[in-house]
Amino acid sequence: MTNHEQYAFKALADPTRRQILLHLSQGDKTIGELVSEFSMTRAAVKKHLDVLSRGQMVTVHPRGRERLNRLQPNGIKSVVQWLGFFDQFWDEKLNALTQAIESDSATAPPRTTSVTDKARRISSRKKNKPC
Amino acid sequence: MTNHEQYAFKALADPTRRQILLHLSQGDKTIGELVSEFSMTRAAVKKHLDVLSRGQMVTVHPRGRERLNRLQPNGIKSVVQWLGFFDQFWDEKLNALTQAIESDSATAPPRTTSVTDKARRISSRKKNKPC
DNA sequence: GCAAAGTAATACCATATGGTTTTATATTAA
DNA sequence: TTAATATAAAACCATATGGTATTACTTTGC
Structure with a gap:
């Protein structure tokens, strides 16, 4: 009954978040780069990334003034x-x-x-x- | 972009529904039997079963005056x-x-x-x- | 036919969720 | 320092969601 397992399932329930995961599988991306592919606000994308982060599927890596979002295996692993x-x-x-x-x-x-x-x-x- | 794929992910997002799946893995059950294990109303369990059915994880099999709920592999297969x-x-x-x-x-x-x-x-x- | 058991369906409520807008903060480059 | 870029955070709104209570419909057994 691990907590992050529930977070992972919740994170995967939204189609936009699954799309984000697919995009990130092609390389780390900033919020700005993701926004350009989704016709959504930065704030909206940010919220999705927060959910994915809580589900241990994405980690943030600051680089200069950018913050790269990177795929992380933990969440998906526990779901699988x-x-x-x-x-x-x-x-x-x-x-x-x-x-x-x-x-x-x-x-x-x-x-x-x-x-x-x-x-x-x-x-x-x-x-x-x-x- | 199959539709039932989204339904399957949605169905798995709720912990109660995942519990129901685990219960059904031990054998077909009526709503009444499931209710006795969840401290929820029949209507609530029924709603969850509807969601699971839409996600192609559960099928209903009438037998006499009962309606047995049975595990179905399609939904989980597509998620996997x-x-x-x-x-x-x-x-x-x-x-x-x-x-x-x-x-x-x-x-x-x-x-x-x-x-x-x-x-x-x-x-x-x-x-x-x-x- | 009639009562009991089981399920279905509807209406309804509180809260969670996805989204926008707005405002504020931090870092780079000139 | 200043302008520009990128993100963060808070307030807010509409709708979806999980749940209950109530009412009505089938099927069995007498």
């Missing part, structure tokens, strides 16, 4: 980690289905390569349910 | 896909850094296993920038 549980969840669903198929055709000759193999591999991953 | 771009982004950053290290120590004897190997493997993944 939370969502990872569900990816594993679907994988296990697939595995359960496959096992049912296996036990159904228990008397049939074994196949060399199949979906079952993939399911077995997948289900061997560790599962950590988030809080 | 969007975030995947940034995972690759960080990987490439790592790779660039590693290449710099490599060219720095070009005259040094090669190592059998190293960070560079990992970076090379990672950077071989395909990169798809979302819209």
Whole structure:
């Protein structure tokens, strides 16, 4: 129940902020540079950057009279980690289905390569349910 | 710029809704069952389920007089896909850094296993920038 | 048919959110 | 020092959001 996890999800909920992240992935930018691509006020962009900063996705690096906004991995990493549980969840669903198929055709000759193999591999991953 | 992608991000932004997803990962549930775990009104839970449904994370399955709410992978999948771009982004950053290290120590004897190997493997993944 | 259980739908309220405008502050360059 | 650039901060507004309470609609079981 880390606090910044919630901040990260909130930050990603706005399409403008996601666009900002994509822009910053092409290099550090000042607020002014971002404003020129969004037809918004500086103040508005600044607010979005504050939200992104609170979500640990952007850090500010002063350089002279400019303040460069830089992408930071922490926030997105924690979101990806939370969502990872569900990816594993679907994988296990697939595995359960496959096992049912296996036990159904228990008397049939074994196949060399199949979906079952993939399911077995997948289900061997560790599962950590988030809080 | 798919519409349901935005709905999915919005749906995940609320902590209660993420909790609901975790509950549903343990099995389909009616609104009544969810209410008993959240100390909220039925109407409130219903609203959250509507948002989750719009984000393609939950589907409703009527059974008798009950309506079971079931987890659906679409929404989370698209969110994970969007975030995947940034995972690759960080990987490439790592790779660039590693290449710099490599060219720095070009005259040094090669190592059998190293960070560079990992970076090379990672950077071989395909990169798809979302819209 | 009728009562009970479960859900749906509507109206409504308080607050959070995204945005603008305005004013103030800090740094560079002449 | 002064003009110009870039950001920061505060006040303010319209709307979205999360929540409640209330009322009405289905389905089961007697």
